[in-house]
Amino acid sequence: MTAPERPEPSEQQAQIRVPEERVEGSYADFVSVWHSRDVFVLDFAVLSQPTTPSQLVAQVVARVRIPPSQVFEIMKALEQQLSAWERERGPSS
Numbered sequence: 001m002t003a004p005e006r007p008e009p010s011e012q013q014a015q016i017r018v019p020e021e022r023v024e025g026s027y028a029d030f031v032s033v034w035h036s037r038d039v040f041v042l043d044f045a046v047l048s049q050p051t052t053p054s055q056l057v058a059q060v061v062a063r064v065r066i067p068p069s070q071v072f073e074i075m076k077a078l079e080q081q082l083s084a085w086e087r088e089r090g091p092s093s
Contacts, residue, residue, distance in 0.1 A: 026061040040066045 028044035035041065045058035066074065 028061055030056065030058050035068075038068070040068060040071050042066065 026044065028046060030045045030047050032043040032045065033040065034043075042064045043060045044062045044064070045060045048057040048059060
């Protein structure tokens with residue numbers, strides 16, 4: 001007797017909904033990344049002007065907490081998007 005064949009797992013497709021008040025998004029020109037035992041945290045911020053080379057002053061506009069299991073997926077997605085962007089616009093400097 002043979003075991004029944006399992007179907008290949010299909011790729012999941014996420015349906016992402018953005019609330020109307022968040023469609024515009026937030027601008028950030030700085031990000032600080034840190035972690036604790038259970039979570040990675042990305043603080044997206046806007047740099048205040050003027051800044052000096054020795055000290056940055058920034059206002060956090062969004063804090064995103066990510067479970068460790070998602071960090072590698074996010075890194076892969078960012079790499080794919082950066083590669084596509086570079087193909088469209090040329091390598092970044």
